Ligand code: HEM
Ligand code: SF4
């Protein structure tokens with residue numbers, strides 16, 4: 001299945017896309033808190049997600065990275081935009097890497113049965 | 114015709130310089146495209162979607178604009194609504210700071226506009242440098258220039274809508290620019306302000322121009338596309354992702370904010386220039402108004418008529434010809450012609466077939482794609498009949 | 514007979530720039546059996562022409578247009594590609610030996626790629642010829 005560096009890169013990119021959209025996008029949508037809406041919080045608490053989210057916000061380096069400059073409100077929205085950028089770029093690069101497989105400069109014809 | 118012949122003799126050195134420039138530009142374009150092909154293959158090469166890129170951003174702009182429109186209030190007065198000041202500036206402020214994702218959507222709208230202008234220029238430059246803008250393509254070129262002017266003006270009205278100090282300054286600069294025009298200046302000014310002075314009606318006019326012209330773009334785009342069969346208007350998904358992602362990154366890195374609220378009693382005098390949309394205001398501020406208008410008009414007219422002035426290295430366009438008694442009316446050539454140059458008309462009386470292909474001469478590019486489409490040897494390029502090609506192929510193919 | 518069969522190249526004059534590779538017989542320098550026929554656009558190439566070349570005794574046919582997406586006439590190379598693949602009429606006849614047809618989509622600067630592909634194609638065709646003649650001799 002995995003045949004070289006390219007496939008590994010594709011897997012890493014796919015994982016990155018998944019992690020960003022499952023962890024970091026919801027986290028920023030909750031404004032860097034673990035405060036899930038009522039109907040969800042029970043489930044998330046059960047898995048410890050809300051605590052994990054709240055803990056994420058204690059990492060200063062991370063917070064510095066995801067906080068836009070010159071903005072006072074809706075900080076989570078901007079971080080969301082950053083994470084969406086990461087997810088979309090990762091998936092786009094992965095798609096391009098996969099699509100590079102087929103030769104776009106040569107067409108050979110299949111034998112007619 | 115006569116005038117252009119005179120032109121050629123008069124401007125020989127000009128022609129040479131121009132030719133050399135285009136040749137070098139063409140080589141450079143090819144080299145860049147080749148580099149991109151090696152890196153990511155032709156499938157994802159953005160140069161091969163040059164027209165689709167601005168079109169994609171237009172959809173992004175329509176969508177994000179719709180969301181902004183839902184909350185925008187086009188007034189300037191300081192009307193209080195139960196203790197809250199409601200006007201254009203505060204509504205934009207509300208969108209940016211309070212509305213969930215409002216600031217991000219506003220950023221997407223702003224930067225997609227910039228990106229659209231950037232890619233329009235890239236598109237125009239590519240068709241120019243690769244000699245894809247003349248002869249049978251003149252409609253695309255001329256409507257393209259109109260599209261560019263419209264997009265620039267739409268973007269500028271967008272900047273008025275925010276109604277911060279910059280908006281006020283731009284509005285006043287526009288008014289004095291219009292004032293400087295003879296005869297048409299006064300009515301244009303009245304149209305622009307929707308009255309004699311800046312009032313609430315002015316902002317609703319700006320909003321109307323901004324949105325109305327945006328929809329008018331679709332009509333001009335139809336003219337832009339009407340002579341092209343199957344225009345390529347959607348980039349592949351991976352490219353779309355990158356196009357959106359790039360905007361999102363800029364939204365994060367350079368969040369949008371408004372300046373101070375416009376105050377009609379003050380005259381602001383400095384502002385940030387958005388080089389994609391507001392460069393003409395910069396020019397306006399740095400030269401006499403008459404020079405500004407004359408040079409802008411000359412630029413626009415010059416760009417529009419460029420295709421007719423360039424008579425150099427014209428490949429002769431000899432339109433395809435239908436062999437009337439061979440054509441079966443199968444419509445294959447009609448479907449495949451890339452410039453909508455073939456029309457299927459009712460076959461002449463007495464024919465065994467219903468339809469007959471005819472070539473609309475001014476549209477024909479002399480590409481020969483119709484020849485490749487015809488299985489009945491019924492359409493031909495006069496300078497290269499397929500019968501001749503066929504004999505050549507056969508004689509070369511024979512084992513010697 | 515040891516006569517080598519020819520390979521016919523049907524090429525768009527805006528694709529890979531073969532002009533500098535041609536000798537005065539319109540064949541590729543160093544590959545005298547590879548002949549070149551130029552078209553204003555690869556979209557002008559009729560499947561019929563490929564059939565005719567093979568029928569007249571050519572060992573193989575190379576079709577060469579610009580990079581997909583870069584056709585000067587917008588979509589000529591996509592047209593001939595789809596015709597060769599049988600996705601757009603008119604297509605190749607069933608009887609045509611598909612192994613003897615190859616299409617390349619190369620930009621103006623890619624003549625080296627053309628040369629290497631053509632060389633490989635020629636040896637492949639020679640191998641095919643040999644296989645076929647031994648098969649014929651056996652039967
Ligand atoms: C709103 C801005 C514009 C959009 C969305 C747009 C879009 C497009 C699209 C989708 C095509 C078809 C490409 C193809 O399928 O081959 C096209 C072709 C063309 N455009 Fe534009 N365009 C815009 C502005 C311009 C401008 C400013 C110019 C030049 C001044 C221009 C000149 C042309 C020309 C000459 C062609 C024909 C190219 C050919 O036939 O190969 N366009 N445009
Ligand atoms: S040569 Fe044929 S396919 Fe090409 S533009 Fe003219 S009519 Fe259309």
Ligand code: SF4
Nearest residue numbers: 440441443444446487
């Ligand atoms: S493809 Fe040939 S036969 Fe068919 S309509 Fe066109 S010219 Fe006539």
